[in-house]
Amino acid sequence: MAYRALTEQEAVEYVRNLPNLFATGATLASHEIGDGNLNLVFHIRDEEGGKSVIVKQALPYARVVGESWPLTLDRARIEAEALQIQYKLVPELVPHVYHYDAELALTVMEDLSDHIIMRKGLIAKNRYPLFAKHIGRFLAHTLFYTSDIGAHPYEKKALVGSFINPELCKITEDLVFTDPYEDASTNNFNPLIRPEVEDIWHNAPLKREIAKLKYGFLTRAEALLHGDLHTGSIFVTETSTKVIDPEFAYYGPLGFDIGAVFANLLLNYAAQHGLAKNDEERESYRAYLLETVEDVWSEFVSQFVQLWHKQAKERSAHVEGFWQDYVKNVLQDAVGYAGCKMLRRVIGLAGVADLNTIESDEVRAEAERLALAIGQALILERTQVAEATDITAIVNKTVGLVHS
Amino acid sequence: MAYRALTEQEAVEYVRNLPNLFATGATLASHEIGDGNLNLVFHIRDEEGGKSVIVKQALPYARVVGESWPLTLDRARIEAEALQIQYKLVPELVPHVYHYDAELALTVMEDLSDHIIMRKGLIAKNRYPLFAKHIGRFLAHTLFYTSDIGAHPYEKKALVGSFINPELCKITEDLVFTDPYEDASTNNFNPLIRPEVEDIWHNAPLKREIAKLKYGFLTRAEALLHGDLHTGSIFVTETSTKVIDPEFAYYGPLGFDIGAVFANLLLNYAAQHGLAKNDEERESYRAYLLETVEDVWSEFVSQFVQLWHKQAKERSAHVEGFWQDYVKNVLQDAVGYAGCKMLRRVIGLAGVADLNTIESDEVRAEAERLALAIGQALILERTQVAEATDITAIVNKTVGLVHS
Numbered sequence: 001m002a003y004r005a006l007t008e009q010e011a012v013e014y015v016r017n018l019p020n021l022f023a024t025g026a027t028l029a030s031h032e033i034g035d036g037n038l039n040l041v042f043h044i045r046d047e048e049g050g051k052s053v054i055v056k057q058a059l060p061y062a063r064v065v066g067e068s069w070p071l072t073l074d075r076a077r078i079e080a081e082a083l084q085i086q087y088k089l090v091p092e093l094v095p096h097v098y099h100y101d102a103e104l105a106l107t108v109m110e111d112l113s114d115h116i117i118m119r120k121g122l123i124a125k126n127r128y129p130l131f132a133k134h135i136g137r138f139l140a141h142t143l144f145y146t147s148d149i150g151a152h153p154y155e156k157k158a159l160v161g162s163f164i165n166p167e168l169c170k171i172t173e174d175l176v177f178t179d180p181y182e183d184a185s186t187n188n189f190n191p192l193i194r195p196e197v198e199d200i201w202h203n204a205p206l207k208r209e210i211a212k213l214k215y216g217f218l219t220r221a222e223a224l225l226h227g228d229l230h231t232g233s234i235f236v237t238e239t240s241t242k243v244i245d246p247e248f249a250y251y252g253p254l255g256f257d258i259g260a261v262f263a264n265l266l267l268n269y270a271a272q273h274g275l276a277k278n279d280e281e282r283e284s285y286r287a288y289l290l291e292t293v294e295d296v297w298s299e300f301v302s303q304f305v306q307l308w309h310k311q312a313k314e315r316s317a318h319v320e321g322f323w324q325d326y327v328k329n330v331l332q333d334a335v336g337y338a339g340c341k342m343l344r345r346v347i348g349l350a351g352v353a354d355l356n357t358i359e360s361d362e363v364r365a366e367a368e369r370l371a372l373a374i375g376q377a378l379i380l381e382r383t384q385v386a387e388a389t390d391i392t393a394i395v396n397k398t399v400g401l402v403h404s
Numbered sequence: 405m406a407y408r409a410l411t412e413q414e415a416v417e418y419v420r421n422l423p424n425l426f427a428t429g430a431t432l433a434s435h436e437i438g439d440g441n442l443n444l445v446f447h448i449r450d451e452e453g454g455k456s457v458i459v460k461q462a463l464p465y466a467r468v469v470g471e472s473w474p475l476t477l478d479r480a481r482i483e484a485e486a487l488q489i490q491y492k493l494v495p496e497l498v499p500h501v502y503h504y505d506a507e508l509a510l511t512v513m514e515d516l517s518d519h520i521i522m523r524k525g526l527i528a529k530n531r532y533p534l535f536a537k538h539i540g541r542f543l544a545h546t547l548f549y550t551s552d553i554g555a556h557p558y559e560k561k562a563l564v565g566s567f568i569n570p571e572l573c574k575i576t577e578d579l580v581f582t583d584p585y586e587d588a589s590t591n592n593f594n595p596l597i598r599p600e601v602e603d604i605w606h607n608a609p610l611k612r613e614i615a616k617l618k619y620g621f622l623t624r625a626e627a628l629l630h631g632d633l634h635t636g637s638i639f640v641t642e643t644s645t646k647v648i649d650p651e652f653a654y655y656g657p658l659g660f661d662i663g664a665v666f667a668n669l670l671l672n673y674a675a676q677h678g679l680a681k682n683d684e685e686r687e688s689y690r691a692y693l694l695e696t697v698e699d700v701w702s703e704f705v706s707q708f709v710q711l712w713h714k715q716a717k718e719r720s721a722h723v724e725g726f727w728q729d730y731v732k733n734v735l736q737d738a739v740g741y742a743g744c745k746m747l748r749r750v751i752g753l754a755g756v757a758d759l760n761t762i763e764s765d766e767v768r769a770e771a772e773r774l775a776l777a778i779g780q781a782l783i784l785e786r787t788q789v790a791e792a793t794d795i796t797a798i799v800n801k802t803v804g805l806v807h808s
Contacts (some may be wrong), residue, residue: 036682148622157570160625166561173557178719204724211720212729218552218718221564221625314622315582316615320608325616 003060003073003104008032011042011052011055015108017097021053022046038247039060043111052113053098058105069356070165075247076105081162082249084107085224089141094243112242115235122268123354125285132292134241134298135234136263140282143254144225144307149314149326151397160221165250168227169217172248176340177214180347181207189347192365194373197347213336221251229260230341230352231268233347255333261296262334263375265289266395267354270342270371274358290392297334297388301327310398328386335391336384344373355389373398407464407477407508415446419727422503425457427451428683442466442651446517456517457502460653461507462600467666471524472482476571479651480509485566485665486653487513489628497538497646516646519639526635526672527679527758529689536696538645539638539665540703547658548626548711553730554717564625566765569654572631573621576652580744581618584751587609591621593751596636600776613783617740625655633664634745634756635672635701658736664736667745667779669693670799671758674746674775678762694796705731732790737797739786778801 006014008030013027017022022028027047034041045052056074063068080100087094095110121128144150179186182201189197200206225246226233235242264399268275269289276282283382308323316322345352346368355371358364377398378391385391409556410418412434419425421433421507425434430450438445449456462480466473484504499514506541525532548554550563573777586605593601604610630637637645668742673680680686707790712727720726748795759775762768781802784794789795 148619153574153622154570156622157568161565161568164561164565166558169561170557207720207723208725208729211723211726214720214731215552218557219624219626222623316611316618319611319615322615323614325612326619356609 004040005040005059006057006104006106007054008042011057012044013030013056014104014106015044015261018108020214021108022051023049043113047113054095054107054109054111056332060105069329071143073105075164075165075168076100076107077102078163078165078249079245079247080107080166081248082224082226082312083107086138086142086226086243087145087160089137089145093138093241105317112235112244115237115242117232117241118234118236119231119264119353121236121272122265122289123357125275125281127288128236128238128241130239131241132295132299136296137303138241138243139254139258139261139296139300140303140307142226142352143223143257144304145223146251147254147318149308149312152313155368159224160251163224163250165227165248168248169250172227173214174216175348175350176344177210177217180212180344184325186349187347187360188349188351190361190365190368192361193346193368193372195397196369200343200347200372200376203376206376206379209336209382211338213340213379216253216333217256217337220253223251223254224249225252225254225257226251226260229257231261234353253333253337254330255335256337257338258297258300258334259337259340260332262293262338262391263345264352264354265293265296266338266374267342267345267352267371270367270396271352271354271358273367273370274360274363275354290395293391295387296333297391301331316361331388332382332385335378335385335394339375339378339380340380342371342378346371346375370399370402373402409444410446410459410461410508410510411465412446415461416448418510419448419457419459421606422512424583425502427453441478446519449515456515458499458515460511460513462481475511477730479569479572480504480511481506482567482569482572482653483649484511486628486630486650487511489550489563490542490546490630490647490650493549494542497542497808503615516639516648517720518642519644519646521636522638522640523635523668523672523757525640526669526693527675527761529679529685531643531717532626532640532642532690533638534643535645536699537763538742539647540700541707542645542647542659543662543665543700543704544707544711546630547627547661548708548715549610550655551658553716553721556717563628564655567628567634567654569631569652572652573654577618577622579752579754580748581614582623583753583804584748587616588623590753592753594765594769596765596774597750597772597776600773604747604751604776604780607780610780611771613740613786614744617744617783618738619736620657621660621741624657627655627658628653629656629658629661630664631656631661631762633661635668636666636756638780657737657741658734660741661738662701662734662738663705663741663743664745666742666795668756668758669697670742671746671749671756671775671779674771674778674801675756675758675762677771677774678764678767679758689745695720697795698792701735701795705735735792736789739789740780743779743782743784743786746775746782751774774803774806777806 012028012030014078028044030042030044033043040057042055058073062071071123083094085099099108139231148156226246227250233245272282272286377394381394416434433451434446434448434449437447444461446459462477466475487498499511503512552560607808625684630650631654637649673690676686676690778799781798785798
């Protein structure tokens, strides 16, 4: 079937014809529930049996902007293939793909409606005691087994070729690494923080570090990344974590995915200035968030290093001292990328609900200033970071400076 | 035509049928002249008109080892495409490709028989006053225009995909970065230097640095490299330089190509211990070689930086201080990769004629010890290198230590 965007009814007919999904003659209800920027998302449910699936179809343009911003349908292939690779490595942490249709740029996958988007959970100040363990495992396994350390060199190079993803990478290159640091038309920030934003535009040492981090994003084909691992790409319950939406997947530096997790926890940390009802609640939740940052790193690193020792295919992996240098570099990268992702969410095109749900412009501006200060400190001080507690120290020091 | 290895006579018939090469009925003489490891090379000459061409055909195995080591024919495509890209950028510095045949894995190209292989020229202690300027230009233009700084991001990513070259990269990964640093069966060294080689096998800090350099080779997709830029891949006369044989081309770190040039000049430097007729000749030629290393770098860097300022497509290129950091990293990489390439030529499978033409085992061992000492110093001290004169200083210091 040639590509066309499906209607709710067409989506029902499509899944009805797939084998082994729904009983013949089942009454299927379909609702388009996409709230993202780039795709149609149909929720299709058997009204009697209760079984449900998600049909995700890529649109040939960025939905947030409209048809004037065309965007490759190849991202549906990238997403389906990335999900399938991740499923093989950590089946409990990603949705199961039932079917992928290249012509329609469409994937039928497991429905996760019993989970909530983690960003909403953090805004509601929920705590997810297993999240760090789960995401640490996701990061360790998906990054290790697709890296030069854990994959055969031919397999790795074939994957690099399959996941060349120019258009979606360009979005990151522009919106994360370039536009926010100059007076670009895509920027979209609270007018009250213009002085702080202009300081960033004129901060030469900061821009130099960001240029280096961008160059790493452009060139360092280290592992198959999720590519957009913010808390809006993670579904959670108290006991389950599912990573979704890997359409930005490509071969890049490991620290980019880990940094995305850090950044979004720390954006919520900054937003607690306006989200928390009182000082006690704020301090308590912030302590939870910082602890989670540290736990994500320690879970990642312990599982990654264990895989390294037991499963490495690269012969040089066992050279004395190499893994320690490697892991330290990943942490420093993660800290730098976290900083870029914090800045861009405050200054650039796409904000985050954590901050945007703060109604008062003044209160939100205070939270945004804190996010900018933390982001800058992470970028500028990343080469001094040796363990995750150093991130907590940078955040605490920055909060102290901003409040003094 | 399905692939088969051509005979001399079939090669003649093949080129006779190509348009615009030879006059109808010309008397063509064909000689297979390949002295490399992987290919057939036919020299075909019009005995009256004098015009000649080279027909290079890839064999489906490594000629040096035999049919037991199969090797992809795709390398003929890689070589032909790399030559065509280089020809667009620096037409005067590479052979002109007249015709490429994918089925036969065969390229018909300009005959450069009026040039000699630079390695032979250096063994004969010839001087090439324009070489540094030429190779600096080759490096600056081919590396800049295929990098993220000089190419559009979509064009660069498409090139990365075209030049995924797993089998030939694996040869480098094994023979340059792994086998020489352990007791591998492929190694092939002078028994007299076994103590020095064993010291390297047990030198943990050295192996750690080599592991990092290998990791850079595996992951850093910075520019379209020649991939094997030793002095056996360079044809020279007093006034002309032509770079040939880019079948190892792939996207890697810029410093790898530059380091290959440094390494092969410095291998000849070490070999002068046995090649020079007397002290005066040795010191004079060694001074020429060190000067050439410095000139290659200064030609590269001045042309590369000029292109950066005038032709950069990457928006972050003009961030204050970025190009200086970038260039310093390229130099340090080049120094590190030069060190690896020196060590592997002494310890590993493929030696160099500069050393191997020294008849006396004892005299050759002295030259090899010097090459090993310089190679190790380059690897271990590379992060202190800030300009090319620091390379000269490392070499002079090492010569002093070895001789004292």
